[in-house]
Amino acid sequence: MPEQLFSYKQLFDFADTIFQKIGCSPEHAETATKTLLSADLRGIDSHGIARLSGYVRLWEVKRVNANPDIKVLHETPSTAVVDGDSGLGLVVAPYAMKIAIEKAKNVGTGWVSVQNSNHFGIAGYHAMMALEHDMIGMAMTNASPLVAPTFSIDKMLGTNPICVAAPAGNEPAFVADLATTTAANGKLEILQRKNADTPVGWVQDAEGNSSTDANILKKGGALLPLGGDREHGSHKGYALGAIVDIFSALLSGANYAPWVPPFPAYVPMPAQQPGKGIGHFLGAMRIDAFRPAEDFKKDMDHWIQGFRSCKTIPGEEKVLVPGDPEREFEAERMKNGIPLLDAVVADLAQLGNRFDASL
Amino acid sequence: MPEQLFSYKQLFDFADTIFQKIGCSPEHAETATKTLLSADLRGIDSHGIARLSGYVRLWEVKRVNANPDIKVLHETPSTAVVDGDSGLGLVVAPYAMKIAIEKAKNVGTGWVSVQNSNHFGIAGYHAMMALEHDMIGMAMTNASPLVAPTFSIDKMLGTNPICVAAPAGNEPAFVADLATTTAANGKLEILQRKNADTPVGWVQDAEGNSSTDANILKKGGALLPLGGDREHGSHKGYALGAIVDIFSALLSGANYAPWVPPFPAYVPMPAQQPGKGIGHFLGAMRIDAFRPAEDFKKDMDHWIQGFRSCKTIPGEEKVLVPGDPEREFEAERMKNGIPLLDAVVADLAQLGNRFDASL
Numbered sequence: 015m016p017e018q019l020f021s022y023k024q025l026f027d028f029a030d031t032i033f034q035k036i037g038c039s040p041e042h043a044e045t046a047t048k049t050l051l052s053a054d055l056r057g058i059d060s061h062g063i064a065r066l067s068g069y070v071r072l073w074e075v076k077r078v079n080a081n082p083d084i085k086v087l088h089e090t091p092s093t094a095v096v097d098g099d100s101g102l103g104l105v106v107a108p109y110a111m112k113i114a115i116e117k118a119k120n121v122g123t124g125w126v127s128v129q130n131s132n133h134f135g136i137a138g139y140h141a142m143m144a145l146e147h148d149m150i151g152m153a154m155t156n157a158s159p160l161v162a163p164t165f166s167i168d169k170m171l172g173t174n175p176i177c178v179a180a181p182a183g184n185e186p187a188f189v190a191d192l193a194t195t196t197a198a199n200g201k202l203e204i205l206q207r208k209n210a211d212t213p214v215g216w217v218q219d220a221e222g223n224s225s226t227d228a229n230i231l232k233k234g235g236a237l238l239p240l241g242g243d244r245e246h247g248s249h250k251g252y253a254l255g256a257i258v259d260i261f262s263a264l265l266s267g268a269n270y271a272p273w274v275p276p277f278p279a280y281v282p283m284p285a286q287q288p289g290k291g292i293g294h295f296l297g298a299m300r301i302d303a304f305r306p307a308e309d310f311k312k313d314m315d316h317w318i319q320g321f322r323s324c325k326t327i328p329g330e331e332k333v334l335v336p337g338d339p340e341r342e343f344e345a346e347r348m349k350n351g352i353p354l355l356d357a358v359v360a361d362l363a364q365l366g367n368r369f370d371a372s373l
Numbered sequence: 374m375p376e377q378l379f380s381y382k383q384l385f386d387f388a389d390t391i392f393q394k395i396g397c398s399p400e401h402a403e404t405a406t407k408t409l410l411s412a413d414l415r416g417i418d419s420h421g422i423a424r425l426s427g428y429v430r431l432w433e434v435k436r437v438n439a440n441p442d443i444k445v446l447h448e449t450p451s452t453a454v455v456d457g458d459s460g461l462g463l464v465v466a467p468y469a470m471k472i473a474i475e476k477a478k479n480v481g482t483g484w485v486s487v488q489n490s491n492h493f494g495i496a497g498y499h500a501m502m503a504l505e506h507d508m509i510g511m512a513m514t515n516a517s518p519l520v521a522p523t524f525s526i527d528k529m530l531g532t533n534p535i536c537v538a539a540p541a542g543n544e545p546a547f548v549a550d551l552a553t554t555t556a557a558n559g560k561l562e563i564l565q566r567k568n569a570d571t572p573v574g575w576v577q578d579a580e581g582n583s584s585t586d587a588n589i590l591k592k593g594g595a596l597l598p599l600g601g602d603r604e605h606g607s608h609k610g611y612a613l614g615a616i617v618d619i620f621s622a623l624l625s626g627a628n629y630a631p632w633v634p635p636f637p638a639y640v641p642m643p644a645q646q647p648g649k650g651i652g653h654f655l656g657a658m659r660i661d662a663f664r665p666a667e668d669f670k671k672d673m674d675h676w677i678q679g680f681r682s683c684k685t686i687p688g689e690e691k692v693l694v695p696g697d698p699e700r701e702f703e704a705e706r707m708k709n710g711i712p713l714l715d716a717v718v719a720d721l722a723q724l725g726n727r728f729d730a731s732l
Contacts, residue, residue, distance in 0.1 A: 090481030092451040093662040121480050122449030127663050150619075163680060165689040170680060178616045180623070188619065190612035196605055213604045222686025240599060240606050245572045246555055247599050253549035253695040254613075256680075257537045260509075260547065264539070264672050265663040271679050288675060303452040304486050304624040313623050316647060320630050321615075324525040327581025333525045336612040 018359055019351035020373070025051055025063050028362065028373050032066060035369040036073045037080035038102070046104040052139040054352045057343030060200025061136050064358045067365050069102060069132075071279035078102055078132055084109050087129075091121045095266050096128045100291055103134030107153065107294050111140045114298040118149050122303030127266035130291035133157065133277055137177035138191035138340065144179060144298045145187050148307040151179045152297035154258040156268070158276040161195055162236035163252040164244050167222040169236045170272050173198050174258035179337075181301070183311035185318040189337030194255040195237045202228050202237075207355075215242025261295035268293025377718055378710035379732070384410055384422050387721065387732045391425060394728040395432050396439035397461070405463040411498040413711045416702030419559025420495050423717045426724050428461060428491075430638035437461055437491055443468050446488075450480045454625050455487045459650055462493030466512070466653050470499045473657040477508055481662030486625035489650035492516065492636055496536035497550035497699065503538060503657045504546050507666040510538040511656035513617040517640075518631040520554055521595035522611040523603050526581040528595045529631050532557050533617035538696075540660070542670035544677040548696030553614040554596045561587050561596075566714075574601025620654035627652025 026047055033043035050069075054062030072078040082101030086094050094113050098106035110126040117124025134140065137153040144151025157172025173193040180188040197216045205212055205228035212226050219225040220234030224243070231237070240251030263270035269289040276283075301307040324333040347353075354362075359373070366372050385406055392402035409428075413421030431437040441460030445453050453472050457465035469485040476483025493499065496512040503510025516531025532552040539547040552558075556575045564571055564587035571585050578584040579593030583602070590596070599610030622629035628648040635642075660666040683692040706712075713721075718732070725731050 088662075088664060090659075090662040091479075093481035093658070095663050120450075122452035123482060123484055125482055125658065150624075163683065163692055165685050166680075166683040166692045167686055168683040170683060178612075178619075180619050188615070190616055192606075192609040192612055194609075196600065215605050218686070240609055241555065242605060246574050246601060246605070247551075249693070249695075250551040250553075250599055253537075253551055256547070256695060257549055259676075260537075260539050260673075264669055264676060265509075265658075265660070267664055267668070267672075270672065271676055288672060299452070299484065299624075300449075301624070303449040304454050305447065305626055309626070310623055313626075313629070313647060314619075317618075317623060317630055321522060321525075321529060324522065324527040324529060326524050327526055327577070330524040333522055334608070336608070336615060 016356045017353045018356065019353050021351050022051065022055065022348055024373060025054065025352060028366065028371055029063055029066055031371040032070065032365060032369055035371065036070060038105070039081065042102070042105045045108055046102050049104040049108060049135045049139050053136045055344045055347050056136065056138060056340035057347070058136050058200065058340070060198070060203055063354070063362065067361050068277060068279070070365060072132060075279045077275065077279065082106065086113070092117050092123050092125060094126045096126055098128055098131030098291060100130055100132065103132045103155070103292070103294065106131040107134040107140045107296060108143065110294065111143045111151070111153070111296045111298070114296045115144060115147055115149060118298040118300045118303070119147070123299045124297065126296045127261065128294040128296070129263070129266035129268040129289060131268070131294055132292060134294055136191060137175045138179065138189055140296055141177040141179040141191070142187070142189060145181045147298070148181055148301050150299045150301065152295070153177045154262050154295040156259045156262045156270060156274050156293050158274055159272040160199060160231060160237045161239060161255060162218060162222070164239065164249045167220070168272065171252070171255040171259060172274055173237065174255040176254065176258060180314060181311060182314035182318055185315045186341055187337060188314065188318065188335060189340065191340070194240055194251050194258060196240050196242050196251070197237070199237065202231065215246065258295070263289060263293030265295065266293045375715045376712040377715065378712050380710050381410065381414065381707055383732065384413065384711060387725065387730055388422055388425055390730040391429065391724060391728055394730065395429060398440070401461070401464045404467050405461050408463040408467060408494045408498050412495045414703045414706050415495065415497060415699035416706070417495050417559065417699070419557070419562055422713070422721065426720050427636060427638070429724065431491060434638045436634065436638065441465065445472070451476050451482050451484060453485045455485055457487055457490030457650060459489055459491065462491040462514070462651070462653065465490040466493040466499045466655060467502065469653065470502045470510070470512070470655045470657070473655045474503060474506055474508065477657040477659045477662070478506070482658045483656065485655045486620065487653040487655070488622070488625035488627040488648060490627070490653055491651060493653055495550060496534045497538065497548055499655055500536040500538040500550070501546070501548060504540045506657070507540055507660050509658045509660065511654070512536045513621050513654040515618045515621045515627070515629060515633050515652050517633055517635040519558060519590060519596045520598060520614060521577060521581070523598065523608045526579070527631065530611070530614040530618060531633055532596065533614040535613065535617060539673065540670060541673035541677055544674045545700055546696060547673065547677065547694060548699065550699070553599055553610050553617060555599050555601050555610070556596070558596065561590065574605065617654070622648055622652030624654065625652045
């Protein structure tokens with residue numbers, strides 16, 4: 015796949031400029047850019063700068079408000095509901111996470127459910143905001159309906175990711191960031207570009223039959239919940255995706271289930287809108303609200319070292335701890351640059367022309 | 374499989390008597406019995422009265438303290454750590470969940486991590502305690518190491534279940550109660566009794582090869598995390614099991630990872646014990662700490678009805694909502710009785726002889 019390398023700073027300046035050109039304040043543009051590019055750094059290319067033009071298209075059709083008046087609708091000492099005012103999720107979610115962290119400072123934990131937002135990039139960025147405060151961070155979001163629950167043909171849930179980030183001592187933090195499907199949509203896109211099939215258990219066709227066609231979503235097919243089918247526990251992946259939907263949207267008053275607004279601006283909005291925008295759920299737990307942070311972090315180091323020293327199955331090099339692959343990507347890409355596919359570069363060049371910005 | 378039917382009351386009186394005979398107070402015996410039998414009622418037979426003699430054996434070897442002094446070690450307005458004093462998890466977990474609920478009444482949410490406990494029955498019982506308060510309930514526990522992380526031969530985690538229970542309005546509550554493995558150990562036991570193989574993706578052998586032998590755990594094999602293998606997302610099931618371990622044990626100071634005490638009393642304790650007993654994590658979120666409970670419950674009804682009316686894949690009758698199968702079991706068994714395998718009845722009869730109690 016032909017690609018070019020760009021430095022983090024190059025991409026940062028470009029995205030920051032574009033966000034300001036569509037009307038974001040300098041502060042919001044910076045936050046949106048940091049959030050967006052954390053995906054590129056961490057190797058989750060589907061959620062990074064490749065989506066910049068998608069966000070701009072949402073702004074064009076007035077589904078994204080570049081100057082949102084983000085506000086707290088209701089709160090208690092440990093909870094809040096935030097109205098994102100149709101802002102970029104890239105900006106709204108960090109705002110909500112800061113509230114969660116403040117509440118955790120005051121009463122031990124903070125939990126913020128968000129309505130009226132848009133896609134927030136990778137869950138990992140938001141959850142990891144808690145780490146520097148010696149807190150465990152959590153982030154979830156619902157998303158466009160691409161996933162069929164167990165036994166269903168209808169697509170009722172998004173890939174609804176969950177991230178939990180927990181600090182360690184000498185070891186790097188534990189960061190589990192996972193879509194609640196067998197494979198996220200980005201994995202399908204990679205196979206599409208390679209003209210390759212998916213493994214069994216990733217997707218089904220429009221009639222609900224098992225499929226290995228990486229293009230099946232365009233033909234009415236669906237992603238499958240983690241587990242793939244009933245025999246392999248897909249009812250659990252479905253339940254996890256449902257939990258994310260309930261925490262993110264039912265608790266906040268956002269749209270839920272098949273009524274979540276789609277990311278592509280050209281896809282019509284669902285006829286029914288039971289809530290506002292899309293929903294997120296952010297949480298922070300202060301470690302020393304439970305036990306001394308030093309004790310916890312020492313145990314985390316021991317825990318992590320235990321997993322790293324597991325005996326591996328034949329042919330595998332090592333047992334990974336959640337967060338390892340993304341952290342290795344981040345170190346490598348910060349040093350050597352971020353590779354972008356030619357198609358993405360061309361898309362960004364077009365955006366640059368339009369907004370008088372250059373990559 | 375030959376079995377006999379017993380009324381809930383018959384089993385309740387029997388288990389309650391046994392718990393009192395080993396020294397539980399009447400109040401603790403009643404709580405332990407209710408928790409234990411909720412598994413039988415809900416169709417999770419592996420976690421119900423079939424385990425009663427297992428709990429008694431743990432008491433015999435002094436790993437269960439029938440008269441625990443359960444206490445709060447540390448707390449903030451929204452958190453607490455509870456020391457279970459080696460009590461039955463069946464008693465300790467409801468105690469901790471009550472604290473979570475009280476905290477949620479005061480500050481919106483409550484989160485309790487528990488150390489020095491024992492197996493707590495089904496997660497669902499504890500999470501569902503929140504429902505009558507118009508709260509979302511959560512329950513997790515770590516457990517004996519039976520699960521190999523992705524790429525590992527070593528068994529590092531338990532089946533570490535997660536339950537989330539959320540109230541609805543006219544519809545029954547949403548109750549997702551799931552082991553973070555492809556299949557829980559109880560499913561293997563059913564196949565063992567039938568002399569049947571497991572599907573691919575449930576277990577691996579002692580060398581880490583894929584296996585379909587339902588007896589493989591006795592031969593050094595392991596259960597696999599939800600997903601089964603890397604290609605099907607087992608790193609996600611592994612991450613979820615790890616999250617449960619961190620919340621339940623690293624936050625509380627309980628044993629974690631492969632150092633969690635085994636349930637069978639005849640299995641020696643791990644050589645290393647980095648914490649105390651096994652760990653749980655209980656949570657409660659007051660709905661109206663986010664938005665009016667009536668609005669939430671109306672949306673939950675709409676959500677549930679949406680899933681129930683999905684078009685089904687060929688050959689399937691209906692799309693289920695998490696909690697449906699267990700609720701149907703409960704209604705049926707409360708009315709018609711609880712079936713116990715002859716082997717379980719014989720085991721209980723022996724227990725009854727010893728403690729002068731009859732079934």
